[in-house]
Amino acid sequence: MSILITFLSLAIELVLGYPARLFDAIGHPVTWFGRLISFLDRRLNRATDSDAHRRRWGVVALLVIVLVPAALAFWVEAMLWSFPLGLLITAILATSLLSQKSLAEHVEAVADALETGGLDMGRIAVSRIVGRDPEKLDRAAVCRAAIESLAENFSDGVVAPAFWIGVGGLAGGVAYKA
Template sequence: MPILITFLSLAIELVLGYPARLFDAIGHPVTWFGRLISFLDRRLNRATDSDAHRRGWGVFALLVIVLVPAALALWLETLLWSIPLGWLITAILATSLLSQKSLAEHVEAVADALDSGGLDMGRIAVSRIVGRDPEKLDRAAVCRAAIESLAENFSDGVVAPAFWLGIGGLAGGVAYKAANTADSMIGHRTPRHEAFGWAAARFDDWINLPASRLTALLIVLAAFLVKGANAKGAWHAVRRDAKKHRSPNAGWPEAAMAGALGLALAGPRSYDGVMVEDALMGEGGRREVESADIRRALKLYRVADLLLIALFGIIVVIVIAA
């Protein structure tokens, strides 16, 4: 049943996304998790405590952030499965944990902004999807940032929640999304969150390990099907560069995307005025990446996403046949 739910959720969300009216009316699971995380951060993360105590409170906070929503989701899923068409309602609810449609829209908006409004508009558009300092980005850097975000968020926002939905049903998907949201909010190496967010950051690294590798494989396979993409280059880039990335997971999809498109991604980046050094993914050098490369990356992403949906579809057929 979890595999069927995941397949249906992927197919529905790809077409419908998360309706803006629904967001305006009730928000989104990420915003709900965010309120819980902010509350626990304010109440438990005290600057007067030692790092050891703050780390301990961070572990406790992570347990609350993950287990409470997961328990509610398990109760709801169990209730739904006992009624007619409950499996379909579950699949519809699970679409809120995926971001296939919105990811493509936000990344495409960067290319559109660059083409219609120039660099300033491109910086504004890319600032909505990346955390780096937009005013320091030239046109090529804006394009690289958009492509990197596409690759990494394909893993974190699509493949990983689908993976955990398939493993643990609605509860598994909710647990993943809550943990991933915690990492994005408190899993930073800042004075405030270095200790308190330690557990959130380490746990997020662990739960994204399988999805990041699967994402890289999907991009490599998609490169075989997309005209102008280099599947061999994608495979070599993953093998050579993925483990050099400062993140144990982001390097896998980014290296695959870089190799498939013949670009260089990652490298040094500025966040809140602080330069972060990182290895380059791919062999494209620092050539002038353009908005056309963003659109090439989107084609690759869409094919890789269809391969993901097909994979779950195949598994459903195999399970039913067995």
């Protein structure tokens, strides 16, 4: 069933992406993980503690970051199986772990900007998806930067989560993202 969830999720996410209104209303699972990590870091990682103590708390934090969300996702998926549309709802939830639509839109924006606005607009568009200073990039380097970002993020935002959803359902995808 996990493979079916994966294919449905990929198809739904390709069409819908992660709706901006939903992001504005509740955020995104990746931002939730970030908040959880920040919370645990503030509570458990004190500079005044010994290295051994900090390592022990780091292991606890890792277990909380991975196991709690994965267990919750496993429970949600198990509960959804009792509903007639449970498979579809699970697939819709799993779309939040994928980012193929937004990735394509961001890379396409670089191509469009280069084509219609020239190098300066291309640099602005590529700066939204890469960490390097775009002011030093010529047209070919802007294209390479966009393609490199596409390749890296395709692995992290599409291939790996789809694989882990296929292996472990919603819980597998959540554990990967954590």
